[in-house]
Amino acid sequence: MATSVRVAAAQMTSVNDLSANFSTCSRLVKEAVTAGAKLLCFPENFSYVGSKSGNSLAIAEPLDGPIMKKYCSLAKESSIWLSLGGFQEKGSDDSHLRNTHVLIDDAGNIRSTYSKMHLFDVDVPGGAVYKESSFTEAGNDVVAIDSPFGRLGLTVCYDLRFPDLYQELRFRHGAEVLMVPAAFTKVTGEAHWETLLRARAIETQCYVIAAAQGGKHSEERESYGDSLIIDPWGKIVGRLSDRTSTGIAVADIELSVIQSVRSKMPISQHRKPVEFWRSASASL
Ligand SMILES: O=C(O)CNC(=O)[C@H](CS)NC(=O)CCC(=O)C(=O)O
Helix, strand or coil: CCCEEEEEEEEECCCCCHHHHHHHHHHHHHHHHHCCCCEEEECCCCCCCCCCHHHHHHHCECCCCHHHHHHHHHHHHHCCEEEEEEEEEECCCCCCEEEEEEEECCCCCEEEEEECCCCCCCECCCCCECCHHHCECCCCCCCEECCECECEEECCHHHHHCHHHHHHHHHCCCCCEEECCECCEHHHHHHHHHHHHHHHHHHHCCEEEECEEEEECCCCCEEECCCEEECCCCCEEEECCCCCCCEEEEEEEEHHHHHHHHHHCCHHHHCCCHHHHHHHHHCC
């Protein structure tokens, strides 16, 4: 990784129209290129948000289908890496999709994919009831990959609430930058979004890039928004002035910040993972 490299996180309000969302993404790619970013991260469901969550089954496609081909061409034409967080990938039968985070390089090649592990089956207090598992197959592979922006850890949205995954990414897979594309609900976002993201950055000493859906997608659906880039000390280094507007947040990833935070506070040497204290207490 270069000593400093500029990245961007998109914030958008995707709708139930594939071509309208692609136009928005193309415009944001141009903005990111103009800002000097080498990587642009898009939120969960960047290419489509149905008025009801199960609606997205109808537009699910394989990774070599026409939708993903267009995004690969977009990356290639603009010579920029794209993190596409939460693509509706066709599942193993017609009633399931996979919620897949796709990483495309600046030559338009898919470098890595990760399918969301933790599915959002939640009765949101004061909000709607979600049952993502009714139409989604959970992934079960932890995915980290080297890139010009450091070693990236791929996650999606609700994964954010499960710190074990991020511990695994940092301490077993060597992640330096954690990506959390999301479509958080308004209620849970207000209560938890920034706190959870900053906690993940601090406890793993990683950069966190969190691209978010924000605003009203339809009469029925609204997302919290607030795309953030956070440094390994937990400081917010990239944010839009408005939580729900469409645009990009830009920040520089500095190798020296990762190194300095980690060497001054060497938590990788101090940590006592669960296997350690379980075997210690067993011998009492
Ligand atoms: O279903 C779709 O169309 C798109 N998928 C989503 O919006 C997903 C699953 S329903 N949303 C979340 O994971 C919200 C998590 C969240 O809000 C929290 O953890 O608080």
